[in-house]
Amino acid sequence: MSTREESVLARVALTWLAEPGTRSVHQLVDELGPVSALELLLDGGAPQQELRDSVAARGRAGDARAIAAEALGRGDRLAARVVIPGDDEWPPTVEHLRTLVIPDARSRVDRETAAPLCIWVRGPWPLAEVMERSVAVVGARAATAYGIHVATDLGYGLADREWTVVSGGAFGIDAAAHRGALNAGGPTVAVLACGVDRPYPMGNAALFDRIAETGLLVSEWPPGAEPLRPRFLIRNRVIAAGTRGTVLVEAAARSGATQTTRRAIALRRPTMVVPGPVTSAMSVGAHEILREEPASRLVTGLDQVLEELGRIGEFAPVPRGPERPTDTLDDDARAIVEAMPGRGTVDVEVLAARAGLPIRTVLRKLSLLEELVLVARRGQGYLLLSQAANPKPPRRE
Amino acid sequence: MSTREESVLARVALTWLAEPGTRSVHQLVDELGPVSALELLLDGGAPQQELRDSVAARGRAGDARAIAAEALGRGDRLAARVVIPGDDEWPPTVEHLRTLVIPDARSRVDRETAAPLCIWVRGPWPLAEVMERSVAVVGARAATAYGIHVATDLGYGLADREWTVVSGGAFGIDAAAHRGALNAGGPTVAVLACGVDRPYPMGNAALFDRIAETGLLVSEWPPGAEPLRPRFLIRNRVIAAGTRGTVLVEAAARSGATQTTRRAIALRRPTMVVPGPVTSAMSVGAHEILREEPASRLVTGLDQVLEELGRIGEFAPVPRGPERPTDTLDDDARAIVEAMPGRGTVDVEVLAARAGLPIRTVLRKLSLLEELVLVARRGQGYLLLSQAANPKPPRRE
Known part of the structure; x- marks a missing residue:
């Protein structure tokens, strides 16, 4: 088994050797893994003549591994990262391209x-x-x-x-x-x-x-x-x-x-x-x-x-992260959640002013939010409960 | 059998008694013919209560036959004619309304x-x-x-x-x-x-x-x-x-x-x-x-x-009149046909000027039209042959 680091380098090198989307390369990676696939290609062992030719041509322009390493170094300095299959960040939907067949495809x-x-x-x-x-x-x-x-x-x-x-x-x-x-x-x-x-x-x-x-x-x-x-x-x-x-x-x-x-x-x-x-x-x-x-x-x-x-x-439900309870709220209710402080309580008047809504609407929506256990009444004010506190994905550190 | 004149009068009267499109009236006309259908309605014999009521209400506003006769007289003076089923002029496509059913029809x-x-x-x-x-x-x-x-x-x-x-x-x-x-x-x-x-x-x-x-x-x-x-x-x-x-x-x-x-x-x-x-x-x-x-x-x-x-x-080929040989012509050729006099010959130069086309185009199109036996050369000029002479439906006398 190769390390993630080796895989990343190989995948970057392979993308340099043949333009992204090349099916034959993708197949080789499926069969051998990226590291061995890269080795095979660099050794002139691509099964298809077309691929062998293009790899050879590219090879004359430089060393694929060295170029990939350089790109990764450059990425580091830019705070650009590489995401590969198997990473948490890899979007599973792009794998659906395996099924993509364009009818009457004539162009590359x-x-x-x-x-x-x-x-x-x-x-x-x-x-x-x-x-x-x-x-x-x-x-x-x-x-x-x-x-x-x-x-x-x-x-x-x-x-x-x-x-x-x-x-x-x-x-x-x-x-x-x-x-x-x-x-x-x-x-x-x-x-x-x-x-x-x-x-x-x-x-x-x-x-x-x-x-x-x-x-x-x-x-x-x-x-x-x-x-x-x-x-x-x-x-x-x-x-x-x-x-x-x-x-x-x-x-x-x-x-x-x-x-x-x-x-x-x-x-x-x-x-x-x-x-x-x-x-x-x-x-x-x-x-x-x-x-x-x-x-x-x-x-x-x-x-x-x-x-x-x-x-x-x-x-076709798409796999999603844990559902956020605020997803189902209407605009007014969401405005109220967003207007609530992260900590401590807030008065209805202040909340209405912040949310830009009439007090009557705020009171009606607050009782809905209480029922959903998203807010709770504390004395004269209202408190945001933790499960409602994160309506947008967290900022990455 | 009633005469066409009686039918026309009855149909005009029926259209006055109940707004066009009323299915029950149309059915009665199908069953009895317009003259007997009108008689039945005027005698208060409509099978549906709703229709009986509306005919009675309309009847109080005037005599249906007299009103129809007056309308026909007025039409004559205006050169407006009435067309009814069975006439050559009756458009058969409107009869497809017999099959028209609007889903979930709520309104009249x-x-x-x-x-x-x-x-x-x-x-x-x-x-x-x-x-x-x-x-x-x-x-x-x-x-x-x-x-x-x-x-x-x-x-x-x-x-x-x-x-x-x-x-x-x-x-x-x-x-x-x-x-x-x-x-x-x-x-x-x-x-x-x-x-x-x-x-x-x-x-x-x-x-x-x-x-x-x-x-x-x-x-x-x-x-x-x-x-x-x-x-x-x-x-x-x-x-x-x-x-x-x-x-x-x-x-x-x-x-x-x-x-x-x-x-x-x-x-x-x-x-x-x-x-x-x-x-x-x-x-x-x-x-x-x-x-x-x-x-x-x-x-x-x-x-x-x-x-x-x-x-x-x-x-679904729609029945059409005899095909006009000019139907298949392109715009230039049709312009030439339309620019030709109904009788006698015309010079190419005159024709080109009338059709607004270059002489070269006119000559080329004229040989096409000769081939189609739509025009013929006579001495220095060209003659429109009778089958091309009527590119549009005849004006009604």
Whole structure:
């Protein structure tokens, strides 16, 4: 058995030897483990001629193990970590890529859709926990004001309802969805097609800084990796597989965003599409999906997205952490919980002022919260009980 | 056997005694014929108490036969005619209303959806012929600029492809669809909820004048009848049943236009919906249909509407008049046919100028038309042959 450290190094090296998603490499890792798989490849023993050739070509550019070690050192200095299968942080949903088969796949990117070998992560949250209850919001870079408006609203609303908004960090819809989520104070995840140390595009640098502080930047590629054109499409399968559902806001015909959406459909994830004016080139891709994919669902706003996400929940419960008792509260009750001090009691008047609610509403909701054993009356005031005290995932140390 | 004249009078009188669509009246006419059905009702012999009561109430307002005779006289003076089942002009598709059952029908208008007893017609075309290849384009009165643009374009395109555009003559989408069709020189049909002599709304008076000249104004109600509120919803079933498919352009939630659309779905007509911005109240009804009715189809423009209309064509060929050899021509060739004089020859130069096409194109298309035996060369000019001479249905004398 190899140590975790050896596995990490091997997986990083393998990702450098062949682009992520390469099925033959993934199979070898399944059979031999990453360390032996790497050895075999470096010894020129890949079973497929194509893979042997590409490994040989890459090998001429440098020593895979040395390059991986260097990347790991660089990651350490950046506080970027590598997550691999078996780690608590490994999001189990990406393994569903094993089942992904794109019908009539002609291009390499449609054939090579294996799960990631490793994921680089930058930011304060455990990856698996944040992705557990996550939605992809994707769309056009050249979005219209309409699309930006809708994506920002959705990002905000989803984060406000404690869904993690996942997108690709691009201009346009991606950035709007991330921003909306940030504005609601929720964690948001940008899945990049380059190293987490040099997120692309540079124009979104301030956004990436905010995401790295309060959400996650993630990538299959090591620090320093460049955002090569094909990588965006390779990356999209992780957005589709890592989330519980995908919402397409605006997309040109046959664009990257429609590709992600079709991946989500092929993975049988709830796939939602926001329509737009038929006169807008930026809605052509959205309408194309709605017309061509019977499994896609037209949605006009947050409520319908939540409904679709709830629907799968019923049939295929996704493994989740311990359920938070505050999950089922309505907005007013949650506002009250959030307005309560972590320690000590609070008066109803003060609570009403903090929560921005009428005293009558606060009293009604407090008796509900008492029944749920989330708060307790103490003398003239109310006390938050410990099980309600943690409505958001803990900040990682 | 009663004469056609007696039948017409009885059907007009019956429509006055009970609002169009009343199933019990329609059944009586099926069983007894209109003349005996009218006699029975006027003698207080209606089998249903409800119908007896309403006939009695109406009877106190006047003599049904005298009122019908007066309406017929008024129609004659207006050049408005009555069409009844058995007439060549009777559109067979409206009889499909016999099969229309609205699920969970709670309101009267959802229950009383029988076929019309008679249809008043004003305009130069035979009703059945014009409706044979017709599409309903319906939508909101308070349409947006976007909706108006789309409806006008669709109306134009459909008429240009020799589809009759049918709508309700209302402000907004209806008027835009009619106008688009008129601009393309096609006949358009306004199905009214009042007499064909006083089309409503008055603000569309100029539009109605143009429709009466080059298309048709039709109604179940006799000349002079007022556009009472419930009549719009009663009328909608005729728009849905009389056409081969329905396109909804913009609609508020649960509006008259969505009602027509749901009627079309219940009749299993191709039902097409144009999406719009989710931020627009005028697209809420359209998105509602797309989400709730699996049989509805999202369309983004003319080509997709034609494709849907073509699709049914394949499965259920609709009886048509003798095929016109000009049907298969492309736009340039048709422009040339239309630019040719009814008699005598024309020079290529003159023809090119009239058709607005380059001489080279005209020469190329003329050889095609010669091959199709639609035109012939005579000396220096070209002659239109008789089978091409009638590209549109004949004007009624």
